[in-house]
Amino acid sequence: MTPKENALRIIRFDHPEYVMGGPPVHSIKYRGNDHAGYEGGGHDCPVGAEWTDIWGVRWRKIADGVMGFHVGHPIAGPQDLKHFTPPDPDDERVCGLICEMADAFKNDPDRGQQFLGGRHRETLLEKANTLMGMEALFVAFKAEPNFVKDVFRMVMDFHLGIAKHYASVGIEYAGLGDDLGTQVGSLVGPDVLDEFFIPEYRRIFDFYKARGVLIGFHSCGCIEGVLDMFMCLGVDVLNPVQATANDHDKVRAMTQGRMALQGGISTAIIMEGPPERIVAEVRRKLWQLGRDGGYFCGPDQGLPFPAEHIAALAHAREEYGRYPLSPPPGESDQ
Numbered sequence: 001m002t003p004k005e006n007a008l009r010i011i012r013f014d015h016p017e018y019v020m021g022g023p024p025v026h027s028i029k030y031r032g033n034d035h036a037g038y039e040g041g042g043h044d045c046p047v048g049a050e051w052t053d054i055w056g057v058r059w060r061k062i063a064d065g066v067m068g069f070h071v072g073h074p075i076a077g078p079q080d081l082k083h084f085t086p087p088d089p090d091d092e093r094v095c096g097l098i099c100e101m102a103d104a105f106k107n108d109p110d111r112g113q114q115f116l117g118g119r120h121r122e123t124l125l126e127k128a129n130t131l132m133g134m135e136a137l138f139v140a141f142k143a144e145p146n147f148v149k150d151v152f153r154m155v156m157d158f159h160l161g162i163a164k165h166y167a168s169v170g171i172e173y174a175g176l177g178d179d180l181g182t183q184v185g186s187l188v189g190p191d192v193l194d195e196f197f198i199p200e201y202r203r204i205f206d207f208y209k210a211r212g213v214l215i216g217f218h219s220c221g222c223i224e225g226v227l228d229m230f231m232c233l234g235v236d237v238l239n240p241v242q243a244t245a246n247d248h249d250k251v252r253a254m255t256q257g258r259m260a261l262q263g264g265i266s267t268a269i270i271m272e273g274p275p276e277r278i279v280a281e282v283r284r285k286l287w288q289l290g291r292d293g294g295y296f297c298g299p300d301q302g303l304p305f306p307a308e309h310i311a312a313l314a315h316a317r318e319e320y321g322r323y324p325l326s327p328p329p330g331e332s333d334q
Helices: 003-011 078-082 092-106 125-132 134-143 145-168 190-209 224-233 248-255 267-272 275-290 307-320
Strands: 025-028 050-052 058-060 069-072 115-119 173-177 214-218 237-239 260-265 295-299
Touching: 003 295, 025 092, 025 173, 078 145, 092 115, 092 145, 115 145, 125 134, 125 145, 134 145, 145 190, 190 214, 190 224, 224 248, 248 260, 248 275, 260 267, 260 275, 267 275, 267 307, 275 295, 275 307, 295 307
Parallel strands: 025 115, 115 173, 173 214, 214 237, 237 260, 260 295
Antiparallel strands: 050 058, 058 069
16 A cells, blocks of 8 residues: 555554554645745744744744744734734735645655645644743733633634635645643643633634544643543644653553554654664554554654664664564563
């Protein structure tokens, strides 16, 4: 079967042939998805670069291999929102890149083996964070809830406008995300999720689900408390399932047969090595998270890892990730 067919079987818990590192997605994007501005910028800039993105947020690149950091926020309170103009998803400077990249994909020789995917970086919480700053946002949840709801509505209106452009070029996989966890628990409680997040998330999830588009969602940290929300909304693939913040046995038990997982391999182990330790961890996670399908095996964060360490992960996944999987040494097959 093709990589695309195998990925679908992983997602559907339907007897895949082998474990993959992730869904084979050819991603397209709008201008500003990587925090670029109308005049340039973005995370490929050299260290020390500063720029303003299409939302008016100021950024600074401080380290190689990782995204920049927001250092200036255009919305301090309700008065700023009244005079704030969000980017227009129909602006050719913003959406024109979507059609350019989709047209290029039509000539890709691997087209039949990949999903065409569209990215929605910082779907809700993280975009509000860049616009307002984390402290101001979390104070406003309590002090000015209607203001936060207006910000969230504005952000989601933009994403829905982008989603319509993605749908027009036929994407099959939508990448959304918000980091909703800390190292020890959820960043926001269930009442806040119910009041502020779920109504807005549902707008874009319903849009894509009505069109048969698969949804991958990125959320760092401890996500055990929001798993039910993700599954009820219709997430197909959740990443990165951070190893140091989650009980993987619990996460797998809650999601088995309902939602595929991607990631799970500790960043610290990949970074520190040695390769033998990485291989042992890959074998353990393949069995723990993937023996019944529903698992894409890879790092639980994207970092500039040593080349030999990431190669060890890939080789271990290829060697030990063919179904039926075998338990690692010392573990039962029960």
